[in-house]
Amino acid sequence: MANPARYWREIPQRYRMEAGKCTKCGRVFFPPRLVCPGCGSRTFEGVRLQDEGSLLTYTVIRVGPSQFADQTPFAVGIVELDGGVRITCQVVDCEIDKLAIGQRVRLEFRRIQKQGDAGILCYGHKCVPC
């Protein structure tokens, strides 16, 4: 795990939520792609995702991966960010048994997991109720 290049190349997405917008049909992709599956265009412009959205569905992970042992149990949901892009992320700073579909949430920059024996910290975005 925790190969530096593998982590580094995702930083624009993990840290800054950078997405790609198809210059032909306008669809936004996160992470960015080289070709638009909608229209076949290969030209994109960089855009940043909105940082608020709604919870489309959620679960509470009771049996989690070892990198998340210190966080388990934790809630994970699929969030539709304003503008339409959907992401999977944790829902934190909330009562995990009282979440609801439709809940408004806001993205925050957080530690996501500890990787490997050295416990290397890996970052990204989680969401919190608005």
Next chain:
Amino acid sequence: MRDVAILGVGLNKKWGELWSMSLRDIYVEAALDALDDAGVDHIDSMYVGCMTGGMFVDQEHLGCLMADYLGTNPVPATRVESACSSGGAALRQGFIEVASGISDLVLVGGVEKMTDVSGDEATHALSAASDMEYEAYQGITFPGLYALMARAHMHRYGTTRAQLAHVAVKNHRHGAMNPVAQYPFAVTLEEVLESVLVADPLRILDCSPITDGAAAVILCPLEAARKFAKKPLVKILASAQASSTIALHSRDDMTWLESTAKAAAIAYRMAGKGPGDLQVAEVHDCFTIAEIMVLEALGIVERGRGGEAAASGMTALGGKIPVNTSGGLKSKGHPVGATGVAQAVEIATQLRGLAGPRQVPGARIGLTQNMGGTGGSSVVHIFEAV
């Protein structure tokens, strides 16, 4: 294109935690069983469906390994990977090779050796079927992904927690009649509903287990097979596969398995059959919600009505269309790379009339549906007794 028949089928004597058997032994045992059943002493080509020998036992190059230990060198041997639909995808490659005329006798086997690693390592290996950088990175597990689908389905269609449980109850009831099954016992509705939560709303008895196992079939051109077959033949009427997004969150509708619907549409057209023609089906019940959503995508029930099928008895033995008579992934076990082939073994056994206490009387046409990830890949086959 030539008509293709299943000439023989094979399984291990038992699925489960096969501590004394290695990956290669598990595959070869099922392959030998299929060769014996077919009554052939040679093959022209072979496939190995396997999701991740690399992550479970550090072994790749599985075509070569299995050909070596099955003693079939120098025939071509190829590993096929499509996550949990590796077996179904391997069967499709074998079908294409025989139908095209390239080879006459093709062995298609699927295998997974999952119990040499810890539960945590197995969870990690299986999560590789999701988007590792944008799903698994956030901490979501496979039960978690299917829980997201279950929650969405319940919210949109009113599917109930008890309806999920009925799928497990039904499949365990079927599996109790299958001597190969890993967990050949019945469970009650209460036991499912009170079992430990894994990823809300899914509980441990909603989940298929970690399993060692293999399955194999021998494929042959139908016309040639008629001349020397010693057992009833089963014709493959259709073989279809379709793809969808790897990440669940990228789907327009998380309550709908588009890849299964697409593969089914192609398969029904190829076979000249529809869901109303089926008498038996084996579908990918990796989690209880999966069987519910698959029945909808296959057109066996209306969209949104999948929750009613198991609860009403429609999909139980004795019902309108028995589903997962083998016990399904839930009770029989889910050695991921073997599952798609094992589904074909069960349908062939049903269509041959050899399924014993779990036989569907007079079954002539059956279907298998095998799925990778959260439905990023789906493979559908339709079979007919000849």
